Amino acid sequence: MIPTGADVVIVGAGPTGLMLAGDLAAAGVRTAVLERRSRESNLTRAFGVHARTLEVLDARGLADELTATGEPVRELRLFDRVHVDLTRLPSRFPYLLITPQYQVERVLRRRAESLGATLVGGVQVVDLRQDAGEVRVDIAGGQSIRASYVVGTDGVHSRVRQALGLPFPGRAVLQSIMLADVRMTAAPTGVLAVNAVGDCFAFVAPFGDGWFRVFAWDRLDQQPDSAPLDFEEIRAVTRRALGTDFGMHDPRWMARFHSDERQVPTYRVGRVFLAGDAAHIHSPAGGQGMNTGIQDAANLGWKLTAAVHGWAPEDLLDSYHAERHPVGRLVLRSSGAIIRLAMIQSQIPRAARNVIGGTALRIGPIARKVAGTISGIGIAYAPPRGGHPLAGQRAADVPLTGDAQPAARLYEALRDGVFVLVAPPELATIAAPWADRVRQATPADTHTPTMLVRPDGYVAWATGDTLPERRDTAIRDALSTFCGSPTKLGR
Numbered sequence: 126m127i128p129t130g131a132d133v134v135i136v137g138a139g140p141t142g143l144m145l146a147g148d149l150a151a152a153g154v155r156t157a158v159l160e161r162r163s164r165e166s167n168l169t170r171a172f173g174v175h176a177r178t179l180e181v182l183d184a185r186g187l188a189d190e191l192t193a194t195g196e197p198v199r200e201l202r203l204f205d206r207v208h209v210d211l212t213r214l215p216s217r218f219p220y221l222l223i224t225p226q227y228q229v230e231r232v233l234r235r236r237a238e239s240l241g242a243t244l245v246g247g248v249q250v251v252d253l254r255q256d257a258g259e260v261r262v263d264i265a266g267g268q269s270i271r272a273s274y275v276v277g278t279d280g281v282h283s284r285v286r287q288a289l290g291l292p293f294p295g296r297a298v299l300q301s302i303m304l305a306d307v308r309m310t311a312a313p314t315g316v317l318a319v320n321a322v323g324d325c326f327a328f329v330a331p332f333g334d335g336w337f338r339v340f341a342w343d344r345l346d347q348q349p350d351s352a353p354l355d356f357e358e359i360r361a362v363t364r365r366a367l368g369t370d371f372g373m374h375d376p377r378w379m380a381r382f383h384s385d386e387r388q389v390p391t392y393r394v395g396r397v398f399l400a401g402d403a404a405h406i407h408s409p410a411g412g413q414g415m416n417t418g419i420q421d422a423a424n425l426g427w428k429l430t431a432a433v434h435g436w437a438p439e440d441l442l443d444s445y446h447a448e449r450h451p452v453g454r455l456v457l458r459s460s461g462a463i464i465r466l467a468m469i470q471s472q473i474p475r476a477a478r479n480v481i482g483g484t485a486l487r488i489g490p491i492a493r494k495v496a497g498t499i500s501g502i503g504i505a506y507a508p509p510r511g512g513h514p515l516a517g518q519r520a521a522d523v524p525l526t527g528d529a530q531p532a533a534r535l536y537e538a539l540r541d542g543v544f545v546l547v548a549p550p551e552l553a554t555i556a557a558p559w560a561d562r563v564r565q566a567t568p569a570d571t572h573t574p575t576m577l578v579r580p581d582g583y584v585a586w587a588t589g590d591t592l593p594e595r596r597d598t599a600i601r602d603a604l605s606t607f608c609g610s611p612t613k614l615g616r
């Protein structure tokens with residue numbers, strides 16, 4: 126049944142909306158998700174879950190369940206000899222997990238529902254309007270629902286974005302990519318097989334359950350998305366690009382699609398936010414779309430929670446656009462660069478690409494930067510002026526200690542969905558007045574700087590100061606700045 130009101134209405138139950146719904150419901154926010162489809166999707170679309178997304182899921186206790194559904198890929202072959210080594214990522218998940226998008230959605234949906242989010246299928250949002258106090262969301266058929274905030278996670282053709290009157294500027298990158306999910310009698314020996322020759326490219330990835338995803342593209346055969354697709358065409362292009370079609374057979378799904386690069390100019394208009402494909406789309410190279418959407422949701426969830434619970438610092442909701450828009454732009458550029466480099470046709474520039482790219486990726490700092498960007502591990506937010514160098518960075522999963530410590534590492538401590546003050550135990554009393562928003566955790570390594578970690582796993586503030594009076598005052602100031610006024614008197 127469609128509720129008449131909620132604290133937050135989420136339009137669209139793709140991975141972005143489901144992730145956000147779980148985070149809000151976990152924090153006690155009344156959340157309704159309105160989804161046009163009336164049943165679960167079994168489309169594979171995305172099939173790569175990057176290290177940072179797995180960390181974000183780990184901080185919600187979901188990573189082990191998801192990793193059991195797929196297959197790790199430890200090296201990405203971008204083109205010919207240009208490889209990205211993921212094994213050195215400073216993460217529990219030094220790989221790309223190959224698993225179908227519907228598995229990710231299943232895990233996120235179960236969590237959101239079990240935590241109390243209301244998911245309603247078969248409901249199409251047609252319009253919305255807002256005033257200073259609330260948003261009214263109109264549904265096909267005439268009903269409406271009121272909310273304090275609305276988030277459009279309704280994908281590339283977002284109705285929410287249209288209702289806000291926002292443009293979606295950008296351009297087409299690649300037309301007529303052919304996709305199929307197939308069985309194979311002679312599967313590739315490497316985990317991923319990819320190659321481009323002359324006018325075509327093909328890419329094969331295993332889902333780990335006997336099914337494979339094939340991408341094939343032929344410059345000389347460009348068709349609209351609606352054109353019929355012949356399986357034999359996919360096999361022929363794969364043979365031309367990879368030298369074999371691996372005995373592919375029994376396609377369970379085939380589609381043509383085109384890839385655009387677009388980004389909405391603002392992620393927030395008043396009480397309405399955009400996230401995931403509704404806010405940005407890019408080439409599928411690098412497998413970034415679903416990952417970026419899930420991380421948009423992780424960034425927005427705790428901020429909306431703070432606003433609904435009434436303790437959000439004034440500019441907190443604006444920081445969603447300030448932090449996530451540049452990340453979307455970076456993803457647009459990096460995935461666009463991969464696809465353009467992959468498509469180079471002439472022999473000499475192509476050879477130069479392979480030599481320069483191959484050499485560059487053997488240089489430690491460049492290799493780390495590329496792996497960090499693709500995996501999301503290297504994504505950071507702008508630090509406050511004069512802040513500690515760790516501020517804005519992703520918090521590493523530091524080991525924790527202490528008898529009263531049920532969490533063995535930081536990402537387990539983050540599962541409560543609140544800030545974590547990583548600090549020696551004697552400082553726990555400082556955070557006590559914020560007990561509903563902050564928990565204290567003792568680092569096992571005494572050299573770990575004292576830091577305040579946001580619910581989304583980024584460092585809000587840190588200090589290397591060990592002088593007790595200065596440090597204690599600085600912690601109190603940081604708690605007031607980032608976590609709002611304390612609920613209990615104790616200052």
Ligand SMILES: Cc1cc2nc3c(=O)[nH]c(=O)nc-3n(C[C@H](O)[C@H](O)[C@H](O)COP(=O)(O)OP(=O)(O)OC[C@H]3O[C@@H](n4cnc5c(N)ncnc54)[C@H](O)[C@@H]3O)c2cc1C
Nearest residue numbers: 137139140141161171172173250280401402412414415416
């Ligand atoms: C072929 C292909 C391969 C890809 N591979 C990868 C990959 O390997 N890795 C990766 O990270 N990404 C990949 N992507 C991108 C990825 O699939 C998307 O980025 C991801 O699905 C975006 O999630 P989302 O939740 O933002 O939007 P969506 O998944 O599009 O979900 C939007 C939801 O909103 C619903 N909806 C729409 N309009 C309304 C309305 N008016 N009212 C109510 N509900 C509505 C839709 O039914 C849908 O369920 C790939 C995409 C394609 C096409």
